[in-house]
Amino acid sequence: MRFELSALLALTGPAAALIRFQCSQLVVERLDPLVTPGQIPSPHVHQIVGGNSFNATMDPSKDMPGESTCTTCQFSEDFSNYWTATLYFRARNGTYQRVPQLANAGFAGATAGGMTVYYMQDPLYDTAQKSKVSAFKPGFRMFIGDVNARSKDQAARFRQLTYTCMDDAGSRERETVAFPARKCAYGIMTSLRFPTCWDGVNLDSPDHMAHMSYPESGTFESAGPCPSTHPVRTSQVMFEVIWDTSRYNDDADWPEDGSQPFVWSFGDKTGYANHGDYVCFPPFLLSHS
Numbered sequence: 612m613r614f615e616l617s618a619l620l621a622l623t624g625p626a627a628a629l630i631r632f633q634c635s636q637l638v639v640e641r642l643d644p645l646v647t648p649g650q651i652p653s654p655h656v657h658q659i660v661g662g663n664s665f666n667a668t669m670d671p672s673k674d675m676p677g678e679s680t681c682t683t684c685q686f687s688e689d690f691s692n693y694w695t696a697t698l699y700f701r702a703r704n705g706t707y708q709r710v711p712q713l714a715n716a717g718f719a720g721a722t723a724g725g726m727t728v729y730y731m732q733d734p735l736y737d738t739a740q741k742s743k744v745s746a747f748k749p750g751f752r753m754f755i756g757d758v759n760a761r762s763k764d765q766a767a768r769f770r771q772l773t774y775t776c777m778d779d780a781g782s783r784e785r786e787t788v789a790f791p792a793r794k795c796a797y798g799i800m801t802s803l804r805f806p807t808c809w810d811g812v813n814l815d816s817p818d819h820m821a822h823m824s825y826p827e828s829g830t831f832e833s834a835g836p837c838p839s840t841h842p843v844r845t846s847q848v849m850f851e852v853i854w855d856t857s858r859y860n861d862d863a864d865w866p867e868d869g870s871q872p873f874v875w876s877f878g879d880k881t882g883y884a885n886h887g888d889y890v891c892f893p894p895f896l897l898s899h900s
């Protein structure tokens with residue numbers, strides 16, 4: 612695997628606490644140690660990146676992912692695991708094809724596309740990244756999204772799980788909460804931004820979300836204050852995944868009724884159920900802040 616290390620180092624000098632890196636695919640399989648630990652197979656297919664100790668259990672009482680010996684992420688010391696569902700194209704004849712992924716801008720060479728992971732203390736465009744954040748603790752994990760959401764209202768409790776219809780590799784505007792309704796010349800990017808206010812106590816919670824909260828008002832980007840129930844501000848973790856949908860842009864392949872043909876591995880055709888999972892390996896973050 613070859614990466615553009617000079618570009619990466621420019622972003623991650625010792626003072627800067629914005630880190631952005633690509634992770635190649637580790638595996639595509641039906642395992643979900645966060646939502647359905649120990650269940651083989653999990654209810655739907657995921658693409659997983661990160662440390663190689665990933666397995667069906669990831670017992671929080673063990674030092675997993677600390678048992679990893681290597682990772683698919685660009686930082687060889689990041690043994691965290693990050694995962695999302697996989698995307699399919701439904702052809703007119705009713706067959707499904709798994710949509711391949713593309714590497715993000717500047718990361719050509721990442722195997723099978725994988726995903727780009729960000730940790731930031733302030734909005735992406737703020738190069739100073741000066742705000743104080745609390746480090747994630749060993750055993751920390753979280754989930755964001757709702758696999759059962761099928762309407763705008765159901766998705767509304769999540770502020771920043773989006774799609775970008777990409778006309779070219781640099782497209783970043785007009786994010787939508789539903790799948791793009793039109794053909795996207797380059798592909799579709801899914802962006803998942805996790806909440807940034809922690810209760811300060813729990814490393815996880817039954818729904819894997821309750822220990823975290825969005826800011827009380829505004830957003831992470833507008834530096835909205837954390838609520839009293841979740842007073843501890845953390846970094847914003849964000850994933851970007853680019854789906855190579857352009858290969859399916861022939862009119863003859865799209866549904867005759869003009870609807871969009873993409874569907875998540877768990878059957879969602881609306882896109883409102885966009886979701887992501889994160890199992891943290893804190894030593895990596897400490898060495899980069």
Ligand SMILES: *[C@@H]1O[C@H](CO)[C@@H](O)[C@H](O)[C@H]1NC(C)=O
Nearest residue numbers: 649666667668669673675678
């Ligand atoms: C996952 O790995 C841990 C640590 O190596 C091990 O104890 C556990 O049995 C594994 N789980 C499965 C389902 O393989």
Ligand SMILES: *[C@@H]1O[C@H](CO)[C@@H](O)[C@H](O)[C@H]1NC(C)=O
Nearest residue numbers: 702703704705706708863864
């Ligand atoms: C179904 O349609 C897809 C897309 O046009 C095509 O690639 C595939 O071979 C077809 N499969 C069958 C069984 O006809």
